[in-house]
Amino acid sequence: MRKSLPTIDSYSLLFVLKACTQKSCSLEGKQLHALVIKFGFESIIYLQTSLINMYSAACNLVDAHLMFDQMPSRNIVCWTALISAYVENQKPNKALQLFRQMQMDNLEPDQVTVTVALSACADLGALEMGEWIHTYIRRRDGLNADLSLKNALINMYAKCGDIGAARGLFDTLQEKDVTTWTSMIVGHALHGQAEEALKLFSEMNETRKYPMKNKRKNNDYGASSIVPNDVTFIGVLMACSHGGLVEEGQRQFRSMTDEYGIKPRDSHFGCMVDLFCRAGLLEEAHDLILKTPVVQENPVMWRTLLGACSLNGNVELGAQVRNQLLKFEPDQVSDSVALSNIYAAKAMWDKKKVVRDQMKQRRKPGCSSIEVGNAITEFVTADDDHPLSTEIYEVLKHVIVNVKACEYSPQPSSLNEC
Numbered sequence: 001m002r003k004s005l006p007t008i009d010s011y012s013l014l015f016v017l018k019a020c021t022q023k024s025c026s027l028e029g030k031q032l033h034a035l036v037i038k039f040g041f042e043s044i045i046y047l048q049t050s051l052i053n054m055y056s057a058a059c060n061l062v063d064a065h066l067m068f069d070q071m072p073s074r075n076i077v078c079w080t081a082l083i084s085a086y087v088e089n090q091k092p093n094k095a096l097q098l099f100r101q102m103q104m105d106n107l108e109p110d111q112v113t114v115t116v117a118l119s120a121c122a123d124l125g126a127l128e129m130g131e132w133i134h135t136y137i138r139r140r141d142g143l144n145a146d147l148s149l150k151n152a153l154i155n156m157y158a159k160c161g162d163i164g165a166a167r168g169l170f171d172t173l174q175e176k177d178v179t180t181w182t183s184m185i186v187g188h189a190l191h192g193q194a195e196e197a198l199k200l201f202s203e204m205n206e207t208r209k210y211p212m213k214n215k216r217k218n219n220d221y222g223a224s225s226i227v228p229n230d231v232t233f234i235g236v237l238m239a240c241s242h243g244g245l246v247e248e249g250q251r252q253f254r255s256m257t258d259e260y261g262i263k264p265r266d267s268h269f270g271c272m273v274d275l276f277c278r279a280g281l282l283e284e285a286h287d288l289i290l291k292t293p294v295v296q297e298n299p300v301m302w303r304t305l306l307g308a309c310s311l312n313g314n315v316e317l318g319a320q321v322r323n324q325l326l327k328f329e330p331d332q333v334s335d336s337v338a339l340s341n342i343y344a345a346k347a348m349w350d351k352k353k354v355v356r357d358q359m360k361q362r363r364k365p366g367c368s369s370i371e372v373g374n375a376i377t378e379f380v381t382a383d384d385d386h387p388l389s390t391e392i393y394e395v396l397k398h399v400i401v402n403v404k405a406c407e408y409s410p411q412p413s414s415l416n417e418c
Helices: 010-023 026-038 045-057 061-069 076-088 092-104 111-124 127-139 147-159 163-172 178-190 194-209 230-243 246-258 266-278 282-291 299-312 315-328 333-345 349-362 389-405
Strands: 367-372 375-380
Touching: 010 026, 010 045, 026 045, 045 061, 045 076, 061 076, 076 092, 076 111, 092 111, 111 127, 111 147, 127 147, 147 163, 147 178, 163 178, 178 194, 178 230, 194 230, 230 246, 230 266, 246 266, 266 282, 266 299, 282 299, 282 315, 299 315, 299 333, 315 333, 333 349
Parallel strands: none
Antiparallel strands: 367 375
16 A cells, blocks of 8 residues: 555554554564654554554553653543553553552543453552542443443452452443453352352353243343353362362363353463362373373473472472473472472482572572552561661561561471471
């Protein structure tokens, strides 16, 4: 098109930008950004917003935020695009900061912005902020509380620990879609309420058998059939895992393919590995990993099994699993700690010492962080550069003295032993 036409309009660039966003094409997206400037379209707000989305899809938050800062005027769509960018790139705290900043700039959020903010609250476990947003929704005249927004509220309450509020809201909804049901099923599963999650899944399936039967006590299933998706089954399998329901979990796992035609993903296999490990069926978990090529290459699956070996004192399998993990992440110290603890629990001190010596050769400085207000503070092992390092070490010294005074002795099987 560039070769055949003397000029390109802004709509042509917009559609190509959207294509770059869908495919996360960073290089081509930057080239289009250059064309936007070259043709003098940099002040067109819908192109600026599309550029924010494009950079976000390419995980380039620096340029996404820079694009936002260069906009002379910003509307609700621009703000929502930037807030979404931080949520989608696992920075929910920054997303909520922007949400508050938008309101300080006297710009009222719409239902899309509020839905995105609730997603950030769910990721952070920020219940108080989520409750404030819910109150804002109730009081704001003209804010269209559509089903997507209600689903976001259920998801927020469930992931922030208030499962009662989530279920209360769920039960009041006359219209429900697969996301509504899935959010509540996953919520019950996350809280270890296996029976409630599976009962709800059964009720959800009743809508397929009786799609027009929409009055059942206080619930209204809606007039259309609801078909579970792959995320629904993650919730179901999590419930089986937390409830120790091995046979039910295996049956549901088979039904994904046999009844619903859903191809299991890594998450589903991970739930099954976790199900076997929690039930102490370590050989079954090991067999599942070995028989599934895509799972064999996932260190998280092996690490789940290693943790179960540590809890169950399985020395032989634990050593095999640790050797497998060395192929993926040889510098992961926590895996060596787990194996060391297995040896310690069995009083195999020589092998424990060998593992510990290997750890010292590859050990990297440990780092932890804590959020206070809106600031993140990082702490590194043996760090003396902090301006309050003297005071910090003095407090730690008193903590250690108090712990010893209480005659506390850590168990050698603890996964957190250092």
